[in-house]
Amino acid sequence: MDTRSKSKPWLFLYVLLLFSYKTHGADTISAGQSLSGSQTPISQGGIFELGFFRPGNSADRFYIGIWYKNFSDRVIVWVANRNIPFSNPSRSELKLSKDGNLVILSNSKIIWSTDLPCNSTTSSSLEAVLLDSGNFVLRDGPNSSALIWQSFDHPTDTWLPGAKFRLNKLTKEAQPFTSWRNSEDPSTGMFSVGLDPNGSSRYSIQWNSSKTYWTSGVWKEPNISLVPENRSTYLYNYSYFSNENENYFTYSVYNTSILCRIVMDLSGQFKQYVWLDGVWYWNLFWSQPRRQCNVYGLCGAFSGCNEQTLPFCECLQGFKPRSSEETSLSDWSGGCVRLQCQNNTSDNGNEDGFIEMHNTSLPEKPQYLPIGSDKECKLACLNKCACTACAYNSNGCSIWDGDLLNMFKKQEAAMGNCSTANFPHNSYHRLLHMLSMYEKAQRNR
Numbered sequence: 001m002d003t004r005s006k007s008k009p010w011l012f013l014y015v016l017l018l019f020s021y022k023t024h025g026a027d028t029i030s031a032g033q034s035l036s037g038s039q040t041p042i043s044q045g046g047i048f049e050l051g052f053f054r055p056g057n058s059a060d061r062f063y064i065g066i067w068y069k070n071f072s073d074r075v076i077v078w079v080a081n082r083n084i085p086f087s088n089p090s091r092s093e094l095k096l097s098k099d100g101n102l103v104i105l106s107n108s109k110i111i112w113s114t115d116l117p118c119n120s121t122t123s124s125s126l127e128a129v130l131l132d133s134g135n136f137v138l139r140d141g142p143n144s145s146a147l148i149w150q151s152f153d154h155p156t157d158t159w160l161p162g163a164k165f166r167l168n169k170l171t172k173e174a175q176p177f178t179s180w181r182n183s184e185d186p187s188t189g190m191f192s193v194g195l196d197p198n199g200s201s202r203y204s205i206q207w208n209s210s211k212t213y214w215t216s217g218v219w220k221e222p223n224i225s226l227v228p229e230n231r232s233t234y235l236y237n238y239s240y241f242s243n244e245n246e247n248y249f250t251y252s253v254y255n256t257s258i259l260c261r262i263v264m265d266l267s268g269q270f271k272q273y274v275w276l277d278g279v280w281y282w283n284l285f286w287s288q289p290r291r292q293c294n295v296y297g298l299c300g301a302f303s304g305c306n307e308q309t310l311p312f313c314e315c316l317q318g319f320k321p322r323s324s325e326e327t328s329l330s331d332w333s334g335g336c337v338r339l340q341c342q343n344n345t346s347d348n349g350n351e352d353g354f355i356e357m358h359n360t361s362l363p364e365k366p367q368y369l370p371i372g373s374d375k376e377c378k379l380a381c382l383n384k385c386a387c388t389a390c391a392y393n394s395n396g397c398s399i400w401d402g403d404l405l406n407m408f409k410k411q412e413a414a415m416g417n418c419s420t421a422n423f424p425h426n427s428y429h430r431l432l433h434m435l436s437m438y439e440k441a442q443r444n445r
Contacts (some may be wrong), residue, residue, distance in 0.1 A: 034095035056184030182331035205330035213296035229286035268295030300335025301403030
């Protein structure tokens with residue numbers, strides 16, 4: 001009698017703890033449920049976690065994303081509302097709506113949705129589940145093998161094992177991976193990687209969705225010809241498939257204790273990272289393009305790339321970062337700005353001048369002038385405020401208006417490993433740009 005009466009409180013406490021785990025630690029959001037606040041569904045094997053997050057020091061930008069669980073540094077692999085953050089997490093939630101869509105509500109307004117077609121299921125057994133693969137899926141009950149929607153079909157910057165790197169042949173639309181804007185902003189960045197829209201097995205990296213600056217070779221089993229790291233080994237199994245509907249790459253990891261991710265990094269490089277059991281850091285396995293300064297437009301206008309310094313980008317003399325806040329977050333897309341233009345006039349003994357820059361690649365889109373001397377070339381640039389640089393050699397005078405983009409220092413020691421097509425044939429070409437009045441005054445003190 002006494003034994004049974006003493007056991008009841010313990011039985012009640014045990015049931016209460018189970019209920020708390022099911023509410024806050026499950027991997028599933030069912031119809032009629034929502035995710036809010038500090039609730040974080042965890043995949044069944046405890047590998048991934050989903051929930052609200054605020055990147056860096058942002059005070060008013062919140063997102064819903066997926067990250068690896070149990071890492072001191074949170075590594076985000078997917079973001080739902082990457083371009084539409086919300087500012088009030090206490091009045092925001094992720095839920096299954098009555099029409100069968102996953103939606104993010106903020107202040108009772110839909111800011112993100114899976115946007116499923118009208119004929120999708122609205123079954124009461126509908127559920128959203130976070131899988132151990134890092135895939136967040138929508139399905140009609142736990143026994144359903146067909147997925148109504150999956151985050152793997154809507155990637156941000158990360159390619160996880162089991163996901164497709166794909167091209168829809170019917171729509172000619174690639175499914176790209178796109179970098180973050182900067183280290184604290186997951187919105188769409190300047191760099192993306194996608195499969196060849198013409199249907200080949202190549203993939204390429206682009207700047208601003210317009211300028212291709214690196215392209216892989218074609219798939220020749222067991223690897224891509226120009227990316228030998230993308231091959232089946234004792235660690236990974238890479239595959240390429242093509243049918244009437246799609247082309248796609250996919251890969252798997254043989255040892256499930258090994259974590260792997262391939263990222264379109266905000267550095268403009270496509271990188272593979274590996275976490276081995278017992279090693280307490282992410283190991284960089286490969287990156288393309290291999291040279292950081294081969295990334296097009298990395299440093300923005302009026303800035304040069306130098307692989308011998310950190311950060312890689314630095315403003316030309318006489319210029320300053322357009323945004324010191326952005327550059328501190330590894331975002332140099334805004335480039336640098338010149339203080340002012342004085343043309344070829346004098347003010348208190350100061351006027352615009354030039355500085356020679358040796359061993360530097362020339363910017364693109366020059367204008368050629370029929371001028372016969374170095375002095376005349378400089379004067380033509382000085383007399384035009386829009387002119388920002390000039391160069392003169394045996395081929396004549398070249399000037400540049402507006403932004404100077406995609407310059408980098410030539411590394412003479414590495415020249416033997418690089419294609420000469422990346423550099424001017426004459427390593428003594430001169431690249432000159434105007435000094436601001438301020439810089440000239442500083443120099444003349």
